[in-house]
Amino acid sequence: MSSSWFVVLLFIVFIANIESQLIHKLQDKMKKVATQNLGVDVARFDHEEMMLFPNVGFQRKEGDWRLNLHGWRFQTSKRNKVLGESSSAAAQRMARFLATSEQIVYYNDTFQRDRLKPFMVQDEKYEKIHIMIGTKHNYTTKTDGEGQFRTSFIIPNADVQNLKQTVNNNQVIGYKAIGDNADVWQGQIHLLERHGLSVISDIDDTIKISEVVDKIRLVANTFIHGFRVVEGK
Template sequence: MIPPDRYEESFVSILAEEESVYLYPTAGHWDEQEGHWVASIHGWIFRPLEEHTRRARFLKLFRKSLGIRRKEVTENFLRRAEPFLVECLERRVLRIELGGERYTLDPSGHNGHFHSEILIPPAIAGTPQAPRRVEYSLVLVAGDRRVLRGTIHLLPPRGVSVVSDIDDTLKVSEVASKRRLLANTFIHEFRPVEGMERLLREWGERGASLHYVSSTPWQLYDELTDFFERLELPGGTFHLKKFRWRDRSFFDLLASPKRTKRKVLEPLFNAFPERRFVLLGDSAEKDPEIYAQLAADYPQQVAAILIRDLDGATAEAKRYRKAFKGLPEERFRVFHDTVELGGFELPRVEG
């Protein structure tokens, strides 16, 4: 974990004009024993492919690899393909500023992503009362007028967190069909699952913190957040999939998140052992099975599981009986329309 530092500028990489950095929204938890916040920082540093011929070649390869025909190349596809036609920058050391203090982050990895945990003293961010957000900015060299900011959601030890899948839970993706999934991801306009945005807005207004999970690559983060803003969904942390041309992650670009979803969610449970979690997902992939196992492993934290069924099945279906065996009926619900969740109440948290 990284405390505020006083390192010399020579330790820090200079961000060139053609280089870009994304700073993704993350969460911070209160360390009662040490009396400070522990917050994660996650970002991605990259630069576009400069040579026009090389970019055109990569774009063609990308399109063919996805099985998208030339006549299907839309403005949406060209815009969404752009973040994939980049060079990820390795071993870059960046510095951020938060509340007047500076932190030198850990170097970026081979995929351009960098992760650090920083210590935020209460003099900067206060003590835990209610969920709040703090902003930090990337420290740039003199004369660089770019403003690059990130957000940390500081969550008190006790409270309600809603973990929501995105594909076919909030956004129509049709993951059961690879062809339609690719079209909905790269070609068509994003479409909301009717009623879900109202539900999440209502929960956000009641004080729930949101954590959005998807097998969508981080390269489409801007597209997703634009879509979320149009729907006026509550802000929250995002947990997407890392992708790089040069490794095998290309071959499971939009593969099922069965393994990755648990890997993403367990750190949340471990960082917030006193929070109550509502797990929201759908039947298209393995959400019922993943969530049921998490409920078995973290019985004091998983308060409810809500599954949007896409095939007309009820909670009595064989799949759900098997997945939720041993779980009290009041802790899971299978629904087809958000109207069916009208009587659902977020868990109450004392203190």
């Protein structure tokens, strides 16, 4: 019973997302017809966004650098916002109804809709993304069936050193990702030297408190409470 409402929450989000996907496919067909037959520029009506995840670049034994990029292209709409708000309200009522007296203390706040937002968007599949690293390196990649792109590029060491001078932190360089609507998004690549010590860690219960062993507390810490840092020892 303790995790039943969690399943219901996922079901609500799943159904809303399926419905949104069907409508999105219909919209794509209508936009294609409008573009090809009527010459209408429909790109300006899209509300597309891009999330660029923290990326890492490694210096290879040859001396040059392999820069890894990972991003997510998706579309939002006013309708999805309404779905997110209704799903959030339903989830809150369901959680308070199913939670035990010991667990109810975790629901003294409302669901933060900005954290539900990634579950209420439409992936932009097979869309071209233009990548600009500095002024000399331009590339084109494409999103996959989930709206994400993962790619890497080999950049000469001299160019990387020049790019490092343009930011305050000389272990980070910036890049731009440009969507098909000419919208520009800024990303960062953290550079790892061939010699030295770097730590790559999980987040849950190592950096932030998630309490993954308790599903009720896990969801509360993810969607309701402010993030809390795990204290060091």
